Amino acid sequence: MMRAIFAIVTLDLKRFWLDRARLIAGLIQPLLYLFVLGAGIGGSMRMGGGDYRRFIFPGTMALSLLFSATFAAITIVFDRQIGFFKAVLVAPVPRSAIALGKIFAGALQALAQGLILLPFAPLAGASLNLVQGLEFVGAMALAALTFSTIGVGFACRFTSTTVFPIVSNAVLLPMFFLSGGLYPLTAAPRWMQVAAHFDPVAYAVDLMRGAVLGVYFFPVPLSLAALALTIVLLVWASVRVFNRGEDDSSLGASKFNWRR
Amino acid sequence: MPDTPSTPADPGSPAVEVRAVGKKYPKVEALKGIDLTVGRGEMFALLGPNGAGKTTLFSILATLRAPTSGSARVMGRDVVTERDAIRREMGIVFQEPAIEQRLSGRDNLFLMGLLYGHTVSGARKRATEILAQLGISDSADRLARELSGGQRRRLELARALVTDPKILFLDEATLGLDVDARRVFWGQIRGLADAGRTVFFTTHYMEEAEVADRIALIDSGRIVALGTPSELKARVGGGVVTLRTDDDATARAWLGEHGFAPAEGGQAITLVHADPAAVLPELLRGLPVRVLRAEVHAPSLEDVFLKLTGRALEPGQKP
Numbered sequence: 001m002m003r004a005i006f007a008i009v010t011l012d013l014k015r016f017w018l019d020r021a022r023l024i025a026g027l028i029q030p031l032l033y034l035f036v037l038g039a040g041i042g043g044s045m046r047m048g049g050g051d052y053r054r055f056i057f058p059g060t061m062a063l064s065l066l067f068s069a070t071f072a073a074i075t076i077v078f079d080r081q082i083g084f085f086k087a088v089l090v091a092p093v094p095r096s097a098i099a100l101g102k103i104f105a106g107a108l109q110a111l112a113q114g115l116i117l118l119p120f121a122p123l124a125g126a127s128l129n130l131v132q133g134l135e136f137v138g139a140m141a142l143a144a145l146t147f148s149t150i151g152v153g154f155a156c157r158f159t160s161t162t163v164f165p166i167v168s169n170a171v172l173l174p175m176f177f178l179s180g181g182l183y184p185l186t187a188a189p190r191w192m193q194v195a196a197h198f199d200p201v202a203y204a205v206d207l208m209r210g211a212v213l214g215v216y217f218f219p220v221p222l223s224l225a226a227l228a229l230t231i232v233l234l235v236w237a238s239v240r241v242f243n244r245g246e247d248d249s250s251l252g253a254s255k256f257n258w259r260r
Numbered sequence: 261m262p263d264t265p266s267t268p269a270d271p272g273s274p275a276v277e278v279r280a281v282g283k284k285y286p287k288v289e290a291l292k293g294i295d296l297t298v299g300r301g302e303m304f305a306l307l308g309p310n311g312a313g314k315t316t317l318f319s320i321l322a323t324l325r326a327p328t329s330g331s332a333r334v335m336g337r338d339v340v341t342e343r344d345a346i347r348r349e350m351g352i353v354f355q356e357p358a359i360e361q362r363l364s365g366r367d368n369l370f371l372m373g374l375l376y377g378h379t380v381s382g383a384r385k386r387a388t389e390i391l392a393q394l395g396i397s398d399s400a401d402r403l404a405r406e407l408s409g410g411q412r413r414r415l416e417l418a419r420a421l422v423t424d425p426k427i428l429f430l431d432e433a434t435l436g437l438d439v440d441a442r443r444v445f446w447g448q449i450r451g452l453a454d455a456g457r458t459v460f461f462t463t464h465y466m467e468e469a470e471v472a473d474r475i476a477l478i479d480s481g482r483i484v485a486l487g488t489p490s491e492l493k494a495r496v497g498g499g500v501v502t503l504r505t506d507d508d509a510t511a512r513a514w515l516g517e518h519g520f521a522p523a524e525g526g527q528a529i530t531l532v533h534a535d536p537a538a539v540l541p542e543l544l545r546g547l548p549v550r551v552l553r554a555e556v557h558a559p560s561l562e563d564v565f566l567k568l569t570g571r572a573l574e575p576g577q578k579p
Contacts, residue, residue, distance in 0.1 A: 008375075084358060084360040091372070091375040
């Protein structure tokens with residue numbers, strides 16, 4: 001089981017390395033938020049007890065992690081159709097190992113993307129000392145794992161990649177906008193504060209922001225518990241879908257028949 | 261579905277045992293009660309036209325689909341309840357490529373080894389071994405997509421053999437290969453079978469089926485004939501007359517009126533007869549058309565299929 005997970009992760013990371021140009025392309029969106037949106041909005045107001053760019057740095061990090069983890073998960077849809085994965089499906093490997101392998105691989109890819117963004121922190125005014133840095137990276141790792149389970153949780157239900165932009169607009173962006181990544185939740189309307197309690201991205205942003213600013217919106221144990229719960233629930237749900245695929249070699253997605 | 265803990269399977273059981281297997285899809289009934297036994301160490305071909313149910317039966321045996329009725333066992337184990345036990349003992353070459361094109365052959369084999377529970381060093385060693393065994397060490401470090409079609413197919417075979425399987429499944433494994441590459445490929449498969457592995461393959465090329473010890477002809481979800489290549493040919497009895505004329509339609513009509521049953525379709529008129537050499541002069545005298553060419557030959561598997569189903573095996577031979 002462990003070796004199978006290791007094999008799936010190795011496969012995905014090897015493929016990821018072939019596409020390493022994506023790492024650079026993946027920087028563009030968060031840097032735009034940070035230095036264009038950040039400079040524009042930051043120039044017109046002061047908030048969060050400091051520079052706006054410093055405030056939204058954790059938010060843009062979350063954005064980067066969220067999208068790269070989801071993008072990694074989308075390979076499941078391609079995998080089902082072509083290549084090496086057909087052989088994986090007839091290996092004596094539990095479907096749960098495939099699900100877990102994809103989740104870990106996605107988390108590692110997102111984390112790699114995030115670590116490339118991290119050196120821009122001082123430029124955004126968010127200089128971190130060693131303790132803060134470790135806390136921040138720890139929060140990044142937990143966020144990457146959470147977002148990867150979210151990505152796999154969605155991707156495993158689709159047999160076509162054309163739905164991805166829909167999912168991204170209908171699910172990922174709302175989750176990001178609700179998370180308080182670009183504004184302080186303390187100043188948000190009541191309904192948004194309530195909604196943020198159901199948004200895993202909000203807890204991830206809050207943990208990272210706490211590492212930078214030392215101020216948290218949610219109690220830290222609540223954030224940790226919420227992310228852990230998200231991971232557990234989505235891993236369970238994904239493994240269930242993968243297991244269902246035993247009889248139709250599509251890893252279960254065809255049972256949903258969401259072909260568009 | 262959880263796998264039952266593996267109990268040792270009976271080593272004397274057949275390699276493949278299929279009993280009354282049926283498979284219904286929502287719109288079609290792909291298999292209508294298949295019975296089949298393949299002995300250990302046998303090289304067995306499933307021959308039939310596209311859409312006959314070959315791939316469905318293959319997928320059931322390779323644990324990729326469950327039958328809707330009947331039961332199937334591979335190496336003494338049930339294809340539904342003892343899936344993982346079968347998977348540990350089988351290797352499979354698919355119709356479509358199942359290697360990662362953007363990785364080298366060596367990397368592909370290494371990852372496959374890991375999936376089958378080898379350690380990192382064990383998987384490396386196994387990859388090197390199998391590359392040498394199949395004579396593709398030279399191209400092992402090139403990306404799979406840079407290889408020729410034949411080399412890529414051998415890499416697929418290498419991938420299937422990483423686990424040292426007792427039974428090898430091949431589904432239309434040489435689709436798209438030229439004649440030379442096919443010959444090399446089947447030479448290697450024959451070698452594997454001679455070394456004691458069971459080989460079960462599907463094909464719609466009759467000359468490929470000829471290398472098998474036994475052949476099952478499948479059509480419309482049923483096995484229509486089963487036997488060694490020579491047994492099957494003997495079922496046609498006698499031989500085959502092939503005629504080319506300047507007016508096939510008139511010739512066919514005449515043949516029909518005079519008690520002959522020419523096979524439907526095909527670029528020429530083919531006629532199975534108990535004594536073709538004796539009947540040929542009669543045909544040449546009687547036919548109201550000009551005969552451009554006449555041949556008498558021993559029956560091929562194609563003729564067997566024609567006789568049993570009334571249809572041509574390879575779609576290219578339909579008019």
